[in-house]
Every structure is written in C-alpha cells, then in structure tokens.
Amino acid sequence: MNADHKIPLMEQELPALDGIEQKLSNPHDSLVKGSTNQTKLSIKNAFSRISHLSVHNVNTALFFIRENWKSGMTQAMMNMPFILNAGNNTGGNPSAAYTSALIGGLINGFFSGSNHSIYAPTWVAAGFNYQIVQKYGYEAVPWVTIMIGLQIYILSHMKWHHLIDFMPNYVIEGYYLGLLFLIANGYIDYAFGLSDMHSNRGFQVYHDRFEMYQEFFRRGDLYYFGASIFIFLLLYFGWKINKDLPLIVLVCLTGLMVGILFPTEKCLKNVYGDVSLKLSFIESGGPHFQPDMWTLIFLFVYAIKMTFYITIQNLLCAKGAEYFTGVKCDHDKEILCVSLTNICAGIFNSIPCCASIRLIILNIRVRNMNRWSSILNGLSVILFYGLFSRYFLQIPLYFVSGILLYSAYMCPTWPYLENAVENQKEINFSQTNYNINHLCILWSY
Incomplete structure (x- = not known):
C-alpha cells in the first residue's frame, strides 16, 4: 500500500x-x-x-500505525535513558528533558521527515546546561535554548551546511567508530549500576578510575554484575530453545515483582528519582530570570558554541543516515527542524537538544516512512513515560543490565550492515526491535 x-x-x-x-x-x-x-x-x-502525513480514512491510518508503531516506540525507548541522564546532569529535574524529547519527536515527524532519529538532549548539552545552572540558575536555561534555536535559524540562511555533501564516507565511518568507543567507555560502569555520575546529585565525574573500581568492590556491586550475567544467559538460552516465547516480557515482569517485594533492592528509582512528565511555559513557575544587559550578551556569545555543535551534530546524523540507508536527506529541512525544536523547547521551559546519532540504524527499515515513526515516538513519550513511570521505577538494576547485554548481543554486526547496504537488501530488525522495546521501557527509568 x-x-x-x-x-x-x-x-x-x-x-x-x-x-x-x-x-x-x-x-x-x-x-x-x-x-x-x-x-x-x-x-x-x-x-x-x-502526502506522507495525510490520513483521510481509517484503513490508511491503521496502515501507518501498523507499519510504524514498533519503530516509533523503539526510538523513544532507546533515547529515554540518555535523555533522563541529560536532564539529571543539568542540575535540575530529569523530567525537564522530557519536553525536548516530546517536542523533538513531533516536529521531526510533521516538518522534517528525516531518515535519522528524533531530536533529543545530549551529554554535551548537559554539560553546557550545568555551567549555566551553576552560575545563573535553571531559570536561565530556557532563554539560552531559545537563543540557540534563533542562532541556528540565522545560520541556516548562510547555506554552508550544504558542504556536508562533499564529506567522504570514510570520514563518517571513522567518526562513528570513535564515537562508539567513547560511548562504550563512558557507559560500561553505568550498565551495571556502578557509578554515581548519573545520580540526581547533579553533574559528577570520576576523575580517578582506579578509585571507582575500588568503590565497586567495596559496595558489593559484584553481586549485581553476576546477577546481570545470569539474566543474560537466561535470555540467551531461552531464545535458543524457543524463539517465539516472549521471555523478555516474563523477565521484566519478574523483575517488577522482585523490586516490589524486596524494597531494599537497588532499583531504577535510586538512579533517577522523580521522572514524571511535567509541561510548563517559560517563566510560569519558580524564580524569574532578570538579567542585565551584560549577562544577556555573555549568554548569547556562550550559546554560539552550542549552536555550532548542534548544527554539526545534526549534519553528521543526516550524512550517516544517507550512508546507511541510501536515502538522500534534505539538509535545509534538517536545520530548520532542529532550530524550531530548540525554540519550542525553550518556550516550554526545557533544555537544548539536537539530532541523536544512536538511532540511525533503526531507520534503515523505516526509510521514508520515518515521519510517522517519529510522530508515534513523541506520543510514546507521553504514554510510557508520562503515565507508567511509577511502576517501571521498581525494576532492579541487575535485571536491566542483563537485558541490556542481551540486546547488545542481538544487534547486527558492522560487516552485516555494510553487506546489506551494498546489496540494497531489506534488513529485518524485528527480533532486535522486539528486544530493545522491552529493554528500554525498563532501562529508561
């Protein structure tokens, strides 16, 4: 159809x-x-x-939902752990990043139609916001977010972003391989609940890795590591025995029961705290931002760094999507979309955001239907993270870690992806998406 x-x-x-x-x-x-x-x-x-968004009868609407609901929810679930961490590390409430994710998903669907993932807060944005919060308070962050959006819009009229078309593919490959190493190195401690750098106490970084591993053994987190491996083996052999059995669902429900019956377990609520969805307009609550002229000038100049970062990040996402999918991206729409997203995020009292590199791979199968996938992604943020967060917070960390290891194991390898792209084959991510769906519902909290 x-x-x-x-x-x-x-x-x-x-x-x-x-x-x-x-x-x-x-x-x-x-x-x-x-x-x-x-x-x-x-x-x-x-x-x-x-034409790609019009739904004038029930059959067409059901077709779009049926073809895109899994990808849309997967995008939301994959991004939410990073979004919540970014919200934590701004020094404010982690739910502040919800608004950016919601707005990003809807704007990307209705206006962009890109072949990469939604616009979401990133670690760089978290570090940037932390400096602003420490000096001027959180009430300054939405205003800086609006400045970033306006600067990106002005920058788009210079048309220099079209230079990304001349970037060779080996530069993209090297960029993503390096980024993959940095992500793996930065998140391996958190995967087993070992680090405090993602806690609600703000932006904390371990400067001495040796001390972190000493703390790891002192606190008895080796127990969580062993339990995570057990959950991984359970899922691995369960899938080998019966591929159709929704074992991940049973494991998640078991983890929820364990977290409720044994309140002393280290659960996701210890990591994120309150993550309820809260929407508010700028200056609608709390202290108002009353800067002088020099403060505004400083913030405007300070936002220029973030403007260039977000623009370059967005273009690299689009270029990577072209490399993987073979579908040409409209760079003008990409820049317009990320600009509009930041302006709206600032109006709704949220934080800066940009395109997310992690989820390009999920859009290989979706291709030009990514518009509806992104819209459903935004709606998934409301459904799963606005309504059911209080329940998923009870999942113990070692259940989440085991499912995370299993989902990483099930992901396609790099040579397989290159071979699929070269031969223009349809990649079937049904099993991988199924695993990631249930993983991220839990891990995101």
Missing part, C-alpha cells in the same frame, strides 16, 4: 480549477487566469508536502 496513491482529496479540487481556467478566455481576464494557475500550483505543492 502506498500512501501517495491513497490521498486523492486535494486532487479532486484541481478539475474544478481547470473549468474555471477554460472560462477565462477573455484577454481582460488574464490576471485572474494567472492567479488561478498560481492557486493550482500552490495546491499541488501543498499536496506534495503532506
């Missing part, structure tokens, strides 16, 4: 305009005729822009 052939509503108006055009044979009506032609062209352009 193709959505482009399912939406004849606006095309039905074009014959009526043709009839009007035939009646305008009088030379004096040439001006009206030109206006009619312009109207026809505008309708055609509008039809072309919304």
